[in-house]
Amino acid sequence: MIFNSVTFLSFLIVVVFLYWVLKKNYRIWFIFLASLTFYGFWRWEFLSLVLISTIADYLIALELGRTDDSQRTRRKALLISSLLINIGLLAYFKYLYFIVDNINFLYALTGSQGITSIPEIILPLGISFYTFQTISYSVDAYRRHIIPEKNFALYGCYVTFFPQLVAGPILRANEVMDQLRLRPGFKIGFISEGIERILYGFFLKVVLADNIAPLVDEAYNIPVSQLSALDVWSMAFLFGFQIYFDFAGYSHIAIGCAKLMGIDFPENFNFPYAAKSFKSFWKRWHISLSSWIRDYLYLPLAGVKVIDPSKRSLGGLDTSELKNETSKNKKDLSLFLTWAIMGLWHGANWAFVFWGIFHAILVYSERKMKFIRERIKILSFPIIGWGITILLSMIAWIPFRTQSLSETFIMYKKLLSPKMYTFLSLRENIYLVTALLFLGVTISYLLSEYIIPHAKKWAYLITPLNIVKFTVIIILVFTFFRPINQFIYFQF
Amino acid sequence: MKGKLLFFEILAATILAGVAIYFLNRKQNNFENFALGKNTSSYFASIDKQSIHINKLNQTSLSSLKTGWINRGQKDVIFVLGNSQTHGINQKKKDHTNYAELLFRDFTPDSIEILTHSIQNANLQEHLLSFAYCKEILPIRYLVLPVFMDDLRESGIRKLFFPKLIADNFKLEGQSEIIKKINAEIKVEEVLDTLPNAAREIKEDFASLDQTVQERSELFLNNILDSLSGSWRNRPNLRGQFFVNLYILRNTVFNINAQTERPIIPQRYKENMEALKEILKYSEKSNIKVLLYIPPIRNDVKIPYNLKKYGEFKGELKSLADNYDNVSFKNFEDIVPGSLWGTKEATSFFDKEELDFMHFQYKGHQILSDSLSKSIRSFLR
Numbered sequence: 001m002i003f004n005s006v007t008f009l010s011f012l013i014v015v016v017f018l019y020w021v022l023k024k025n026y027r028i029w030f031i032f033l034a035s036l037t038f039y040g041f042w043r044w045e046f047l048s049l050v051l052i053s054t055i056a057d058y059l060i061a062l063e064l065g066r067t068d069d070s071q072r073t074r075r076k077a078l079l080i081s082s083l084l085i086n087i088g089l090l091a092y093f094k095y096l097y098f099i100v101d102n103i104n105f106l107y108a109l110t111g112s113q114g115i116t117s118i119p120e121i122i123l124p125l126g127i128s129f130y131t132f133q134t135i136s137y138s139v140d141a142y143r144r145h146i147i148p149e150k151n152f153a154l155y156g157c158y159v160t161f162f163p164q165l166v167a168g169p170i171l172r173a174n175e176v177m178d179q180l181r182l183r184p185g186f187k188i189g190f191i192s193e194g195i196e197r198i199l200y201g202f203f204l205k206v207v208l209a210d211n212i213a214p215l216v217d218e219a220y221n222i223p224v225s226q227l228s229a230l231d232v233w234s235m236a237f238l239f240g241f242q243i244y245f246d247f248a249g250y251s252h253i254a255i256g257c258a259k260l261m262g263i264d265f266p267e268n269f270n271f272p273y274a275a276k277s278f279k280s281f282w283k284r285w286h287i288s289l290s291s292w293i294r295d296y297l298y299l300p301l302a303g304v305k306v307i308d309p310s311k312r313s314l315g316g317l318d319t320s321e322l323k324n325e326t327s328k329n330k331k332d333l334s335l336f337l338t339w340a341i342m343g344l345w346h347g348a349n350w351a352f353v354f355w356g357i358f359h360a361i362l363v364y365s366e367r368k369m370k371f372i373r374e375r376i377k378i379l380s381f382p383i384i385g386w387g388i389t390i391l392l393s394m395i396a397w398i399p400f401r402t403q404s405l406s407e408t409f410i411m412y413k414k415l416l417s418p419k420m421y422t423f424l425s426l427r428e429n430i431y432l433v434t435a436l437l438f439l440g441v442t443i444s445y446l447l448s449e450y451i452i453p454h455a456k457k458w459a460y461l462i463t464p465l466n467i468v469k470f471t472v473i474i475i476l477v478f479t480f481f482r483p484i485n486q487f488i489y490f491q492f
Numbered sequence: 493m494k495g496k497l498l499f500f501e502i503l504a505a506t507i508l509a510g511v512a513i514y515f516l517n518r519k520q521n522n523f524e525n526f527a528l529g530k531n532t533s534s535y536f537a538s539i540d541k542q543s544i545h546i547n548k549l550n551q552t553s554l555s556s557l558k559t560g561w562i563n564r565g566q567k568d569v570i571f572v573l574g575n576s577q578t579h580g581i582n583q584k585k586k587d588h589t590n591y592a593e594l595l596f597r598d599f600t601p602d603s604i605e606i607l608t609h610s611i612q613n614a615n616l617q618e619h620l621l622s623f624a625y626c627k628e629i630l631p632i633r634y635l636v637l638p639v640f641m642d643d644l645r646e647s648g649i650r651k652l653f654f655p656k657l658i659a660d661n662f663k664l665e666g667q668s669e670i671i672k673k674i675n676a677e678i679k680v681e682e683v684l685d686t687l688p689n690a691a692r693e694i695k696e697d698f699a700s701l702d703q704t705v706q707e708r709s710e711l712f713l714n715n716i717l718d719s720l721s722g723s724w725r726n727r728p729n730l731r732g733q734f735f736v737n738l739y740i741l742r743n744t745v746f747n748i749n750a751q752t753e754r755p756i757i758p759q760r761y762k763e764n765m766e767a768l769k770e771i772l773k774y775s776e777k778s779n780i781k782v783l784l785y786i787p788p789i790r791n792d793v794k795i796p797y798n799l800k801k802y803g804e805f806k807g808e809l810k811s812l813a814d815n816y817d818n819v820s821f822k823n824f825e826d827i828v829p830g831s832l833w834g835t836k837e838a839t840s841f842f843d844k845e846e847l848d849f850m851h852f853q854y855k856g857h858q859i860l861s862d863s864l865s866k867s868i869r870s871f872l873r
Contacts, residue, residue: 006713007706041706189495195502222759425758427645432742463501470505475512478723479730483710 001041001162003253004206005483011038015162016260020186027183028153031161031261038162039125046124049089054159056085057134061141061148061155075142082138086131093124098348126166128345132292133159137173139296143306146173154180163257167250169268169288176263184262196470197256203473204249206480212242212437215430220401222425224410229420232398232411234434239401240394241437244272247286273393274445276385278362281393293342301334336360351399351408358396516733517726528576528612529836532851533584537593539564545579545592545608549622550655557607558629567605570595570634570868571626573619574610575643577787580851582834588854594861595868604633604872611653615646615760616767617674618653623771624664625657627778634872635780636864638787639768641797641805642850647760649677666773670766744840750847754796756805765808772816783867784813785822788860790849792830820871827863832856 001008015034022030040047060082067075091099096118104114137158140146149155157180164171184190219235227235251268258265272285282290299306336357343356373380395415399408414420424431528534536545542560546553561569572578572592581590592608599606607630609622616639623635651658658678664671717724743749775782786806789795795802806823813821832853835845852860 001706005706005710006717007709010713041709042704044705187495188499192495192499192502196498199502226759226762424755427757427760428755429742432746463497466498466501467504467508470502471508471512474505474509475516476734478509478513479727479734481727483706 001038002483019261024183028157032153032156035160035162035165039165042125049124050130050160053086053131053134054156057082057138058152058155060138064141065148079138079142086135090127090131093121093127095348096121129168129170130159132170136296140173149177163254169251169265170292175266179263190259190262194256194260197252197259199473201249201252201256202477204245207476209242209246209249210484215433216242219426219430224407226425228423228425229414231425232414234431236394236398238434240397271445273390273441275389276382277389278366281389293338298334298338301337302331335364351405354405355396355399362392513723516730517723528580531834531836532580532582534579535581535590536579544596548653549657554656567603568633569630570604570606571632572606572608572636574638575614576612577850578610582851582853591857591861594857595864598865613643613646615643616764618649620767620771621649621674624774625662632780635775635782637782637784639809640787641802644761644764645757647763649674670763740839740841750849751796753798756801772819776816776818782819783871784819786825788828789825790830790833791826796849822867824863827859828852828856
């Protein structure tokens, strides 16, 4: 089910109402069934995949719970079987075409015929998200960071809970299982806070992202040969804003829906374009994925044992824990490998791998240039860090949106040529909208970070201003509410 | 306490938003009139209740156009394409008409008749589509085609004006990039074919639900909401109002008015020129003569183009026409004196009126009709 639809709103109202009306004991089964219904509204035949992944990891985790530390081989075998099932499903449904294409490319180099017959595969909605969630569950059980849940419905809810099923946030068991188990009693605050987040989410998605989409499509449909460097910058920023509003909008709605039932989800975004470094950017963008990658991929690859599960990472590939624990080379290699996999997670295409490596280079360079920043004071100014971070993170989005890597490289080349800064090829409104969005995002960050928290003197104005704000948001959401575009992250 | 206060704020906002939406919906906008301005009126002529000048290529207007043509003896056709300059008359009085009808009446005694299709802000891709379709259903012998520099800033096919072609799954013949692009834009999905018109419009709003179970529930629930709530039904009008206000705000903030220079948008310019070449190729292949002309523009003030670029544009059109034996080129840019042009209400919050560079008064239509008539007749000989 797509969030920006009347079907979903009707579903949500019915589910939230019944959730609070039902006796506490029935609520878990009710959410589990409602979540399966939610998924079935996309394609019911793919429910079996969600269930295979869910049941397999439920059984494996239970078995891991029953074994003791002396049975190391058995425990490893259980963990590997969980990884094989989840990664196997992901590899088949998401990466088969990519693998075959590359094998065929190699065949072509040798002049022989490659694989010609492959089945038609539909990418199941949310598979990248729920498989990561079930993998983390098995790994946590293996590491004994959690006690495997015996109640299947409760565990099923953790995996399939509809607000996060198709595009995250990617939850850890210790973040929600206790909440689902305890199921707090009704408070009016749950409803109001939930609606507030849902309204913000719809505003970002249907008012901003969906109205930016035609401009982005128009710009990226222009042959790259005709673009100027300023066009490329504008397109990078415009798409950067579109994907941010789209995905942050989704996350707001997911968090709001869970809140309506008294469940708190962790935040997934925190003004990423206000980051003053690339490390900070990844602590603000898709936080649940970057922290997952860190804890389940980067740290193990770097040879670091994850010890304290209760201190959930705030995202980002922080390496402070790695000091004295691992060699420098291993750390660097892990960084690049992790980022390449992170790229590949987004899509079965070399363009995404390139995007991952691009970010790895940015993080790596930032680390290596630390001593320069310490010596040249001006480089330590926050505004310089912010400027560099936003410019480079925006142009890093280009391979996400172009048709091919070669187009991406042509666009990057234009950025380096002074001649390419002498003309413009896009419609004036595209530059204007980009500039306004840049201004809007910057002002909202400054307001929320520096003005509102210190405006206690004007506390009496908060309620009337909130009413005005919500009135405008409701009018705009009502006007633009329609499922005209999917959420961009659904394709990942 | 915090939760209750927030609940109150959202409730109050919902009530206020409901009232605001109710009042916003009472104002029904005609967005075409907004673009034309209050001083200019659209006029699409009919003879004996059958159209000779149409705006949308839909079942009703095409059938009316064709019925009239049959009733009048199925003469050969001079097909006139145009934009709002063709159907818009500044300061229109009761007996005023436009050059499309004047030309029709002028040619009535002849063995050929004038039929017109004009769309506001029509670009050459739309003209290509209209011409390619109409030459299949009417015996077009001559095509009259104005090329406005302003319209080269537009791009794409507005499906709203071509419902019959879309329903017929019409395709342009050819392999050029522009033809592929246009064919892709008017491509009809099979599912859409089975839906009635109203449902088809809603379905386009549901693009992201294609081939999912949710598509059916969404259509069902939206139909219920449409039947229950005028405000819900009227949301396209609200969206239109929103964008018009944004446009006015932009013009106010950046001091943009009708006299502000309108730069060329390279990709759109190129695509429209490609479409023009396709029109000329089609006409050559179908043995149709073409009168290609630079339309009148207000010349008592500085025009809103870069003069060098405008000169290049005219030169490009002329040299293109010179490549074809069946194409005649005329420049009518100076024929309508400044006094016959009008003003329109300003598209910014603080100004009242601004110059109109596109639409002229009835007398201007007479002048253009005379010039066109002379050119067509000399070309016919």
